[in-house]
Amino acid sequence: MAVTDPLQLIAGGLATVATSELFDYLLRYVASEEVERIVIGEPRQPNGAPSENLVRVQQFVNRWRKQMPQIPIEYYDERFTSVLAHQAMLAGGLKKKARQDKALVDEISATIILEDYMRSRKL
Numbered sequence: 001m002a003v004t005d006p007l008q009l010i011a012g013g014l015a016t017v018a019t020s021e022l023f024d025y026l027l028r029y030v031a032s033e034e035v036e037r038i039v040i041g042e043p044r045q046p047n048g049a050p051s052e053n054l055v056r057v058q059q060f061v062n063r064w065r066k067q068m069p070q071i072p073i074e075y076y077d078e079r080f081t082s083v084l085a086h087q088a089m090l091a092g093g094l095k096k097k098a099r100q101d102k103a104l105v106d107e108i109s110a111t112i113i114l115e116d117y118m119r120s121r122k123l
Contacts, residue, residue, distance in 0.1 A: 002110040004118060006034075011114040016103035019056075023063065035071055038064070039117045041078030041110070048079075076117045081109040088112075 001014040017025045026038070040061060043051040057075075064073050085108035089099045098104060 002107065002114040003033075004114060008118055011111050011118065013107035013111050016106050023060065026064070027068070030068065030071055038071060038073040039076050039114055040073055041081065041113050042075035044077060044079050046079060074117075076113055076120075078109070078113055081112045084112050085109045 001017060002011050003014045004011045015025075029035070040057060043053040043057060045051050061073050061075070064071075082105055085105045086099060088108055089104070
């Protein structure tokens, strides 16, 4: 997961949460923090076709929209974010062991998705 500052200038990693705990984690988070919207990665294959994970993400989004309609949730293309995360880790000089940490890769990927989303809204 990633968050941005109130002015929506900078995105930063927040946490890595197990899929099974994500919904409850987000409910607790929005109860304690001001949240304008949630941006969720839309899993697609490199050719743009839906990936097998899209159905699970859609189920999560539908559940969120029913329970928390006051906080919109939007999809954003997540293709290649893991590759970009690994490139950022390499550029940052992280050792191989750190680059194999899936939780860190996911957090960096979430940050990239949020940064790209914010950039797309400013165009």
